[in-house]
Amino acid sequence: MAPITPERRLTYYEELRHRGYSRRDFMKFCTVMAAYLGLEASGTAQITKALMNTPRIPVIWLHFQECTCCSESFIRSSHPIVADIILDKISLDYTETLMAASGHAAEAAMQKTMKDHYGEYVLCVEGSVSNYGDGEYCCIGGKSSKQILQEAAAGAKAILAWGSCACNGCVQAAKPNPTQATPIHKLVKGKPIIKVPGCPPIGEVMAGTLVHLVTFGAIPELDRVGRPKAFYSKRVHDSCYRRPYYDAGLFAETFDDENAKKGYCLYKVGCKGPMTYNACGVIKWNNGVSYPIQSGHGCIGCSEENFWDNGPLYRQMSSFPGFGIEANADKVGLVAAGAVGAGIAVHAIATNIQKRRLIVDVIDEGKKAEKELDNPLS
């Protein structure tokens, strides 16, 4: 270990030792993280080495239009070190929710980190940014959220967009989106942005993503929309334990029927698992206790863009845009098909009136020919 000098930031391991964790605890944490990240066995050693040798990365954690459920989820992730390593002031240079400082002191701390570690710090953003007017719907310390974001993003090494708010706007971006709640990637260009969507995201997923960033000094492999592949490459549906019922065509029709009691698939009561990319079925929630489907409620697709405008939550088919809440594509289609059917009937009747001459001619000609022919069988 390198000598500790006032200039040198402590490594993660050193910080943890100071906080009273044993090496054993530390190793356990590294193993858990390697498993979550889907690394090979040697990955544990890599993580251990990285956390022992790299000084901790300064982190600025901004809160905009959000409900803080991401932070709540994060500090409840199953391994206590997760909370300690990132949130207990060890690594966080600035976060409105958990820092001790407040007011001017807090702002000064953020400015200092941004200046001292320009180009090094990781910027975590929780919440969407109000892009309406001058940003008056979301101001902190006299600055608009957009201003704060842009200032902080300028010197960031990478940006972590926590939760659906920062990734796609979440419920405050629902139509008509009065504050013009805007996700981070639409406002910041030219910086690596990792999206960790979910309302909230799973704590372990957030920790895993951060640990990957720290361990490998690089952003994890991302999928087509910028989410870490390790956690978002499969649908909830693909790891759902009710999947055999789905494949068998056995569905709960209501939440209190016999089928629901038997634990049948929740597809018909609106489960959006087949469209939702997340790790809920594998990592689960609250220290792996359960996840919505296991608790008898369908997935609402909280980590998918626009889930809020693709309701209703308790029906499979979304309501069709522009036709009211009750109208899904099938109802609109059926009405349209009915109208076309009626049109055809009218047209058929009109044809017999309007084209009478023509039709009679054809029929006459045919009948005449029939008369002229012999029936060879009689």
Add this chain to the structure above:
Amino acid sequence: MKGQRLRRVFVWELPVRIFHWLNVLAIFVLCVTGYLIGNPPALLSGAEASNRYMFGIIRFLHFTAAYIFMFNLLFRVYWSIAGNKYANWRNFVPTNGRYFTEIFKVLKIDIFLQRGKEHMSVGHNALAGFMYFVIFLASLFMVVTGLGLLADNSTWWFTRAFIWVPAFFGSDFAVRNWHHAFMWLFIIFTLIHVYLVFYHDYVEGRGEISSMGGGWKFIEEEQFQAEKPE
């Protein structure tokens, strides 16, 4: 027109007819299974889930029919260059003023049922051809959105190549809704299409319905002489 000699014209070649009926079969299966995927029937069964695969089979049929639909469509695109003049792509894509003149004529005579000289086309009339072009575009939309929804679960590079589709729409939610809504376009198209085929057969008596069986249509000698280039 009365008592006129009819001339037999070979309009729909065998590949066109095979395309047509394969397309019918595929669209039928796709609509039925597609509807069921959106609204599965309520089944009460005491059987073990492991002994049943009903919904899996419905989805399998949907995907199989979809691939048949797609390759059939691709073949038809090829045949719109290789086939005879009635199969040619120019029947579907308006490229000149004559095309639009004919569309208006067909609208007047066949749809708004005005009396006058009947418009008796040999192959597709311009309005029908254009509608097939519209439904072709809708088919492309279905193929692309369908492959996009399947991409993440597919192992075939071709299907995986459509992985950008959900990202383009934002999420699977939107893709799925549009994929489902477009189904109704095909249902409505089929209603109108079948009706109009019967209409032409009934009003004109020239073998419109059977033409997709044997490939033959019949036109009056007079019209044949008129349309023949000297």
